[in-house]
Amino acid sequence: MTISTEELFMDLDRSGPIPLYYQIARRMQEAIERGDLAPGSRIENELKLAEHLAISRPTIRRAIQELVDQGLLVRRRGVGTQVVRGRLTRSVELTSLYDDLSISNRSPTTKVLLHEEMRPSAEILESLTLPADATVLHIKRLRFSDGVPFALLENYLPPEFLTLTAEQFEKHGLYQLMRARGTTMRVARQTIGARVGTAEEAQLFDQKPGSPVLVMSRTLFDQSGHAVEFGEHSYRPDLYSFEVTLVEK
Amino acid sequence: MTISTEELFMDLDRSGPIPLYYQIARRMQEAIERGDLAPGSRIENELKLAEHLAISRPTIRRAIQELVDQGLLVRRRGVGTQVVRGRLTRSVELTSLYDDLSISNRSPTTKVLLHEEMRPSAEILESLTLPADATVLHIKRLRFSDGVPFALLENYLPPEFLTLTAEQFEKHGLYQLMRARGTTMRVARQTIGARVGTAEEAQLFDQKPGSPVLVMSRTLFDQSGHAVEFGEHSYRPDLYSFEVTLVEK
């Protein structure tokens, strides 16, 4: 029943900057994804795990909690902790589309269709919590995967990003540029829906007029709670979809 | 700068079954939603909060973490914890559509279009991790909000739910029925996309043929990691959308 975990968790780096609970969580995650921890199998109980790894129970609990939050493990009081049975899917995280594609070796490219300063609408002002006389950067980009256009990205950025150039947006993802300027993203609120594509979208996506598009609008907040992006994106639905993992608390 | 928190957190129930951290988290959430904790304001530091509430730091930390996970607060080491600036939106949680609508007083009704035992396709068998000779319950429901049809719900349930009747599905949501039978939902994996609606969908949703639909497919797992539902849902996109809150770890 209980699988051997001894070898898997040796060589924890206790001096480096990476937290112990994080090191353990990553190793368990890899073990599950490799199949070393079979779906449905129970993992050792928390006290024994703590003893074997020579760490405290709160630390191993925190590591386990990470994987529970990812939907890889399920805990039951009085019983134990089990690996969820079922295929693995990577869930939506706070990474950009560009990062996602780069990771899966899809060679994303970007064409900037519009790059202007503007006085935004009241709705966008409110989303970004800016004063009424503020100027924002308005950009519109077409994103390609292996040369095929599949996403139209329209974004509004607060004044501190006015200096970003069209050339930079051709070469880098928005989040890369934000990170490079010291902005740390923390929270994003997204709404996902669908509608009939506009004439522009149909033409750009090489689809018939009246074809559906998947749409997502997002407000992104940085580490101090300020809104740093408002975006309205549309996707060719046969080439893109969202994955979400939900965990009951 | 720092707001008064004293009055807000009196009368904690230390003997009842509701955890302290949860009571505190709820009160802070209500305070934020009421506006008593203004967007952008810093809350008291953890040590002082713990002292004022006469609880330990781990407990107040856990309460704060709840709200960070909900995207209501942001923490920064060396600085403090702040309320996120920006409108509030309720995020997707592991509740059913029926529950969502009930809560918002929308009087959902359901019409069962199909209710049959069947031998599922290989894809569904794999999603539910069932043996090849298993029989499942296949249901197809049309969901109305205030009399307007807006969602077509097709579900496949493992053998233990074969006894659920069409009448039950007319009166109750799927998750209500599952809960009543002792099943506790824990993890759901969803894919959200869009496509052209089928002829059936166009007719049921009272839309023109070729209109777009928002689609969601979901596999749901219970507390022991078993798959207990596979569903493919489609929604009238002008009447329904998904909200997601993402938090950087």
Added chain:
DNA sequence: GTATTCCTAATGATAGGACAAAGGGACATG
């Protein structure tokens, strides 16, 4: 035999302490 009660094993909640790391401002120094 069946139902109830009890026990055990496991996770859940809470406490309290110690030290580390990072942000930001004050201060000193070039």
Added chain:
DNA sequence: CATGTCCCTTTGTCCTATCATTAGGAATAC
């Protein structure tokens, strides 16, 4: 005046410890 250094504040990590609650099986009573 600009730049670097130190220090204080605050959250991050990790520890030990204790009791509560639950699930499930074992033992018991009827």
